[in-house]
Amino acid sequence: MLQFNNVTKKYNDGNHALQNINFTVEDGEFVFIVGSSGAGKSTIVRLMLNIESPSEGEIVFNDKYNICKLKGNKLAYFRRQIGVVFQDFKLLQQKNVYDNIAFVLEVARESKVNIKKKVGDVLDLVGLTEKARRYPAELSGGEQQRVSIARALVNDPVLLIADEPTGNLDSDNAWDTFQLINKVNNWGTTVVVVTHDNEIVDSMRKRVVKLDKGQIIRDSIGGYTEFNNDEEAEMDYKRPDRFPNIGETKEEYDDRMGDLTEKKESELAEIYDNFEEKVEKPEEKKVKKNVIEKKKKVKVEEDIDDDE
Amino acid sequence: MPIGKLFKNSSQHILRNKGLAFASVIVMTLTFLISSTFGVAFYVATNILDYVDKKIPVKIFIENTASEDQIKYIESTVKSINPSAITKYNSKEVSYEIYTKANVNDPSLTYDVNPSLLPAFIDINVANQKDALDIYNKLLDKLLVKTDKTYDEVKKAKENFMYKGKDLYLMKDDFKYIVSIRLNQKTSEFFKELRNTVQIVGVVMAIFLIVVSLIIIFITTGMAIYSNREEIETMELVGATPAYVRIPYIFDGAIFGFFGALVSTSILYLAGWMFIYNNAGGIVPFLNSFFAGIEWVNLGVTGLIGLFFGLLAIGSFIGALASAIATKRYLK
Numbered sequence: 001m002l003q004f005n006n007v008t009k010k011y012n013d014g015n016h017a018l019q020n021i022n023f024t025v026e027d028g029e030f031v032f033i034v035g036s037s038g039a040g041k042s043t044i045v046r047l048m049l050n051i052e053s054p055s056e057g058e059i060v061f062n063d064k065y066n067i068c069k070l071k072g073n074k075l076a077y078f079r080r081q082i083g084v085v086f087q088d089f090k091l092l093q094q095k096n097v098y099d100n101i102a103f104v105l106e107v108a109r110e111s112k113v114n115i116k117k118k119v120g121d122v123l124d125l126v127g128l129t130e131k132a133r134r135y136p137a138e139l140s141g142g143e144q145q146r147v148s149i150a151r152a153l154v155n156d157p158v159l160l161i162a163d164e165p166t167g168n169l170d171s172d173n174a175w176d177t178f179q180l181i182n183k184v185n186n187w188g189t190t191v192v193v194v195t196h197d198n199e200i201v202d203s204m205r206k207r208v209v210k211l212d213k214g215q216i217i218r219d220s221i222g223g224y225t226e227f228n229n230d231e232e233a234e235m236d237y238k239r240p241d242r243f244p245n246i247g248e249t250k251e252e253y254d255d256r257m258g259d260l261t262e263k264k265e266s267e268l269a270e271i272y273d274n275f276e277e278k279v280e281k282p283e284e285k286k287v288k289k290n291v292i293e294k295k296k297k298v299k300v301e302e303d304i305d306d307d308e
Numbered sequence: 309m310p311i312g313k314l315f316k317n318s319s320q321h322i323l324r325n326k327g328l329a330f331a332s333v334i335v336m337t338l339t340f341l342i343s344s345t346f347g348v349a350f351y352v353a354t355n356i357l358d359y360v361d362k363k364i365p366v367k368i369f370i371e372n373t374a375s376e377d378q379i380k381y382i383e384s385t386v387k388s389i390n391p392s393a394i395t396k397y398n399s400k401e402v403s404y405e406i407y408t409k410a411n412v413n414d415p416s417l418t419y420d421v422n423p424s425l426l427p428a429f430i431d432i433n434v435a436n437q438k439d440a441l442d443i444y445n446k447l448l449d450k451l452l453v454k455t456d457k458t459y460d461e462v463k464k465a466k467e468n469f470m471y472k473g474k475d476l477y478l479m480k481d482d483f484k485y486i487v488s489i490r491l492n493q494k495t496s497e498f499f500k501e502l503r504n505t506v507q508i509v510g511v512v513m514a515i516f517l518i519v520v521s522l523i524i525i526f527i528t529t530g531m532a533i534y535s536n537r538e539e540i541e542t543m544e545l546v547g548a549t550p551a552y553v554r555i556p557y558i559f560d561g562a563i564f565g566f567f568g569a570l571v572s573t574s575i576l577y578l579a580g581w582m583f584i585y586n587n588a589g590g591i592v593p594f595l596n597s598f599f600a601g602i603e604w605v606n607l608g609v610t611g612l613i614g615l616f617f618g619l620l621a622i623g624s625f626i627g628a629l630a631s632a633i634a635t636k637r638y639l640k
Contacts (some may be wrong), residue, residue, distance in 0.1 A: 012514070038329060051545075072549070072550055073549045073550070073551075076544075076547045076548060076549040076550070076552075077547065077549075078547075079544070079545060079546065079547040079548030080546070084545055084546075090538070090541070090542050090545070092538075092539050092542060102526070103543075103546070104546045104547070105545055106313075107543060107547055107548040107549075108547060135397060155546075155547070
């Protein structure tokens with residue numbers, strides 16, 4: 001689907017944003033591109049969309065075109081095959097939800113009948129049918145991002161690129177957004193996501209390409225943190241104190257949770273400490289707090305159910 | 309892009325930059341108004357020049373008492389000077405007809421005038437002005453004789469006379485029945501100069517104003533592009549072709565040009581209707597007294613409608629051109 005061949009991006013001041021990048025994204029794959037700020041993640045997206053050109057190397061799409069050489073109408077036709085989701089949504093404020101999405105199809109000169117049908121379908125997918133006539137300013141951040149995803153999907157793209165799609169969202173909305181992106185990937189669309197949201201990356205167990213100072217320092221399947229071996233990675237994924245992993249079924253989640261909600265806080269702390277000893281994963285201290293909050297939430301929900 | 313969508317987009321762009329859009333239309337209107345005014349002046353000068361050119365270059369006015377032999381004698385004299393000259397005798401009735409036509413709007417000038425009060429005349433037509441001047445000068449030499457009498461004495465004696473420079477001349481004895489000889493050369497030269505001046509000033513002004521209009525619309529389009537840059541960026545990212553992005557802005561420019569041309573052309577046509585057909589200010593009757601029978605607008609209804617839409621098309625083209633340059637510059 002997408003091949004980066006010896007791609008280097010050097011700016012006029014001599015700084016390298018990317019150095020000799022080589023990786024391939026296969027059809028239907030889900031790839032996270034992660035790294036700290038300034039690692040070169042966004043540069044990769046800009047190169048993939050031909051907003052910028054590499055100083056050296058080539059980016060080949062579908063084994064056919066060198067994206068970097070596309071111009072004018074050819075570039076436009078290429079971009080129609082790609083859906084893009086941005087951190088700042090890039091919605092047109094003077095257009096309502098329906099028009100923001102329909103706009104992509106108008107650009108591609110789709111008939112009015114097709115536009116109506118496709119926009120309706122995609123609004124249904126993101127759950128915004130009722131808000132089709134609202135303007136972006138009247139929507140929450142999560143809803144705006146769902147519009148952005150709907151816009152990216154309405155043209156049936158073969159590749160979905162998301163640049164920090166949860167950067168402006170709270171954790172619940174971030175979760176929903178990735179559930180949606182994962183669903184799209186399951187339908188066969190290739191997905192490339194640039195993010196620094198480690199919880200999301202950990203909860204999906206997809207391929208992770210990690211950048212540091214413009215170079216790839218890791219390219220493997222797993223979480224945000226690189227574990228010593230697959231067993232450790234698996235243990236981390238199935239950790240009982242996790243929220244539902246993205247794409248995880250209710251049964252899988254319940255299995256993992258066990259009778260967690262019945263345990264006391266001191267027992268939970270013990271479980272967490274034991275886990276920390278087994279898997280050397282020191283940076284996620286906040287998980288412990290999340291577990292306790294989750295437990296309380298579940299307990300309250302159960303109490304309400306009992307009352308009813 | 310469908311035309312309805314183009315209008316919708318343009319109205320949005322114009323509303324977002326109301327001030328600049330208004331300025332663009334005003335500048336286009338001024339450009340067209342001034343250019344068209346010079347155009348009209350050029351057209352009128354050309355019309356007058358044609359009229360004057362068509363006018364018989366040399367006329368010999370004669371007494372009503374002149375006999376047929378005397379008239380033939382004059383004609384043969386002219387032929388002896390220039391055999392290719394064409395002469396035509398016009399009776400006092402023809403003179404009366406021309407006079408009444410020239411003063412049709414001022415009955416006080418035609419009241420109590422009858423053919424017997426007006427002189428008959430002989431038209432002398434030649435191929436060019438040079439021949440006319442040659443005939444005129446030779447006729448003066450043949451027909452006139454210098455006199456020492458004063459103007460008052462000549463008037464008192466009711467003799468026919470003419471001035472050559474400051475000197476007073478009388479008709480020779482054989483030509484006493486000739487009232488005067490007239491050459492139309494000076495008028496013709498004046499209108500040639502006038503037309504040339506109008507043409508040069510008009511062209512310079514038109515070029516200057518068109519350049520100003522181009523710059524104003526260029527800036528307006530640039531501002532519209534700047535204020536819509538996020539929308540443009542998004543359009544490009546979702547696969548809009550360069551033409552799809554640019555055409556609405558070029559259309560905006562065409563609209564500015566169209567409205568500028570529409571307003572100015574309407575003003576011009578209204579002025580034409582008022583002055584030519586409604587005689588506002590009495591300007592046309594005044595001019596008609598000098599240029600009897602001249603057709604001020606000889607385009608016909610179809611021509612006028614064609615000209616109107618032609619000007620609108622030119623305005624739209626200029627606007628579209630300026631915007632096209634702006635999109636080329638700002639939308640790389």
